[in-house]
Amino acid sequence: MVFEEIDSENSYRLLAPRPTIIVTTINSKGEVNAAPFSFTMPVSMNPPLVAFASVTTHHTYRNITEKEEFVVNIPTEAILEKLWITGEKFPYGVNEIEEAGLTQISSKEVSPPKIQECVAHLECRVEWIQEAGDHDVIVGKVVHADIKENIMKNGLLDVGKVKPVLHLGGVDFVVGDHLKKVR
Ligand SMILES: Cc1cc2nc3c(=O)[nH]c(=O)nc-3n(C[C@H](O)[C@H](O)[C@H](O)COP(=O)(O)O)c2cc1C
Secondary structure, three states, rough: OOOOOOOOHHHHHOOOOEEEEEEEEOOOOOOOOEEEEEEEEEEEEEEEEEEEOOOOOOHHHHHHHHHEEEEEEEEEEHHHHHHHHOOOOOOOOHHHHHHOOOOOOOOOOOOOOOOOOOOEEEEEEEEEEEEEOEEEEEEEEEEEEEEEEOOOOOOOEEEEEEEHEEEEEEOOEEEEEOOOOOO
């Protein structure tokens, strides 16, 4: 097998396709923000902690430093075009949920709203933020989570029904509905 060297700055492209989330936040004036992120992962089951990495110039980051809360919204193929709109540059204070034609609904435990069209929501309070190169890692404790009815099968996400959106890079996504069992 022949391996060719890849520029280490592009090595993150090999950790793909990545689950993509929409993070919703709110600022101290009560203005709502939404943006997609694919540098994301669970980091602890007990306590339940999730992480994502954001550049510090994002409105999401600014809101999180102000209010220390966020919601991880799990999108599906059905709203991929709308997810993309939430990632466009809007002036600070503009609500990307509205811009994308999505619907915001109240969260149970945190002040940022969640997105109705997303199939699951993890309501989080910030545990810590750590600088990591050109991004900061934001770790949140999940204080409440919900999922649309009938989309779990044997305790796992039913990818046939949900079709999660996986980010390959740039405008390229993989829709993860191909299930392969090892045994
Ligand atoms: C699919 C997708 C994944 C993205 N993932 C990240 C990410 O993990 N970290 C990040 O800092 N920006 C990421 N971005 C870029 C931000 O979503 C984008 O710059 C957005 O405008 C930031 O919005 P905000 O300033 O309202 O927070 C991603 C964009 C897309 C479309």
